[in-house]
Structure formats: C-alpha cells, structure tokens
Amino acid sequence: MYAVIEDSGTQIKVAEGDTIRIDPRELPEDAKSLTFDRVVFMGEGVTAKVGAPYVEGASVEAEILEEGRAEKIEVVKFKRRKTYRRRRGHRQPYVEVKITKIAG
Incomplete structure (x- = not known):
C-alpha cells in the first residue's frame, strides 16, 4: 500500500519503509517522529x-x-x-524521515 502526502506545497508518493527528504520545520529538541495528516491519496x-x-x-x-x-549547488x-x-x-x-505507518 502507498500514499500520496502533501508537504510544503509538494506531493510525495510514499510507502512503508521509504526514506524521504522534506523541507525543514520548527521541531522540539526531543522530537522523534512526525505525523502527516494531509493525505491526498491512499491505497x-x-x-x-x-x-x-x-x-x-x-x-x-x-x-x-x-x-x-544537501550537496552544494554552484x-x-x-x-x-x-x-x-x-x-x-x-x-x-x-529533514530526512523514514515512513513507519500508513493509517486510515
């Protein structure tokens, strides 16, 4: 099963176990996980x-x-x-994250 999520104006196709890079955001120092609730498509x-x-x-x-x-772009x-x-x-x-669960 896969899902398409929207984050920072971009749509990203993800599946469980995928590793993706997303735009940075304000996070607490002890944050270990993120939840994306803007799911455009799933299943x-x-x-x-x-x-x-x-x-x-x-x-x-x-x-x-x-x-x-990321690597330097000249x-x-x-x-x-x-x-x-x-x-x-x-x-x-x-911010590099690993998808652990798709629910819904």
Missing part, C-alpha cells in the same frame, strides 16, 4: 481512496532520522566579452 487497486482535497481520517507516521544540508552567472563572472554556492537544508 492500491480497488481499495484506493482519493481525497477531496484530503482523505478523512488518514495519516502517515514517520520517524526522524537526521537533519542536514550557480554561475556569465556574460561573454563583458568581464562579468559571478559564482555562488547554495546548500539546501532538509
């Missing part, structure tokens, strides 16, 4: 439920594994013959 085959916009009573539980920053701006070159780097922060 498989005949037992599938489609939300309008969300499936009532459905939730997805996840265990927090780590908080970190952004280069360049204009030929104008001696114009700019280089910047960016590392996107993330």
Whole structure:
C-alpha cells in the first residue's frame, strides 16, 4: 500500500519503509517522529481512496532520522566579452524521515 502526502506545497508518493527528504520545520529538541495528516491519496487497486482535497481520517507516521544540508549547488552567472563572472554556492537544508505507518 502507498500514499500520496502533501508537504510544503509538494506531493510525495510514499510507502512503508521509504526514506524521504522534506523541507525543514520548527521541531522540539526531543522530537522523534512526525505525523502527516494531509493525505491526498491512499491505497492500491480497488481499495484506493482519493481525497477531496484530503482523505478523512488518514495519516502517515514517520520517524526522524537526521537533519542536514544537501550537496552544494554552484550557480554561475556569465556574460561573454563583458568581464562579468559571478559564482555562488547554495546548500539546501532538509529533514530526512523514514515512513513507519500508513493509517486510515
């Protein structure tokens, strides 16, 4: 069984045991798990439920594994013959979670 959850404006397809990266959020220091209650779709085959916009009573539980920053992305701006070159780097922060339970 799988589910499609909405988080930070993006829809993510998840199944139990999957590890995903999501946008960071304010969490208490001792937080060990997260619950996603915006489930857009869940099930498989005949037992599938489609939300309008969300499936009532459905939730997805996840265990927090780590908080970190992704690999560096280099952004280069360049204009030929104008001696114009700019280089910047960016590392996107993330929270890595493991899906433990799909209920509903």
